[in-house]
Amino acid sequence: MYQQFFLERLIFRLCYPTIVKISLTRRSALVVVDVQNDFLPGGALAVPGGDSVIEPLNKYIGMFAKQGLPVFATRDWHPKQHVSFKEKGGPWPPHCVQNTWGAEISSMLSIPPDVRIVDKAFSPDRDAYSGFQETILDLELRRLGIRRVFIGGLATDYCVKATVLDSLELGFETILLLDAIKGVDVNPGDSENAIKTMILKGAIAITIEDIITS
Numbered sequence: 001m002y003q004q005f006f007l008e009r010l011i012f013r014l015c016y017p018t019i020v021k022i023s024l025t026r027r028s029a030l031v032v033v034d035v036q037n038d039f040l041p042g043g044a045l046a047v048p049g050g051d052s053v054i055e056p057l058n059k060y061i062g063m064f065a066k067q068g069l070p071v072f073a074t075r076d077w078h079p080k081q082h083v084s085f086k087e088k089g090g091p092w093p094p095h096c097v098q099n100t101w102g103a104e105i106s107s108m109l110s111i112p113p114d115v116r117i118v119d120k121a122f123s124p125d126r127d128a129y130s131g132f133q134e135t136i137l138d139l140e141l142r143r144l145g146i147r148r149v150f151i152g153g154l155a156t157d158y159c160v161k162a163t164v165l166d167s168l169e170l171g172f173e174t175i176l177l178l179d180a181i182k183g184v185d186v187n188p189g190d191s192e193n194a195i196k197t198m199i200l201k202g203a204i205a206i207t208i209e210d211i212i213t214s
């Protein structure tokens with residue numbers, strides 16, 4: 001875990017030698033991507049070491065909750081016969097089937113009682129990696145007047161990447177939480193490349209010590 005973290009941090013430092021400090025403004029929100037049982041060790045589509053994101057995410061969640069800032073949690077929320085499943089010709093084993101244990105957000109995650117759940121990829125014939133794709137997320141963020149979106153979770157090279165890129169595309173200041181993401185790396189280097197792409201497209205990559213709370 002730490003090895004990858006320092007590697008990611010090094011890449012970031014090489015890309016952006018001056019570390020920016022980011023404040024939690026009143027227009028900030030946290031988006032926790034897909035920290036569901038099936039994506040954690042023991043789950044149907046476990047991200048190797050995926051549980052390493054929980055402790056740092058809990059710290060971020062605590063920070064946002066303390067400031068009364070909104071916390072969103074996305075869920076992969078598939079019907080039984082989903083197009084992304086191997087039996088339907090998709091790339092993945094069945095995972096995150098609606099109303100099953102695997103689709104539940106990990107009980108180790110300290111989500112606040114007023115967490116806003118965002119379900120995605122719930123249509124049988126369409127997949128969605130991004131938390132913004134055919135969901136309420138954009139609308140909800142705008143309704144709350146959010147301008148700055150902090151994103152962490154699983155997996156770096158799929159749903160985190162897609163969510164970050166959509167967030168940028170939609171015009172939000174987008175902060176990638178380097179110490180609270182973990183990738184699948186189906187091909188070696190996928191996560192590293194995903195991080196590079198997100199930064200090149202405008203994401204600001206930080207770790208928790210870069211946040212200023214007032």
Ligand SMILES: [Zn+2]
Binds near residue numbers: 096
């Ligand atoms: Zn899925």
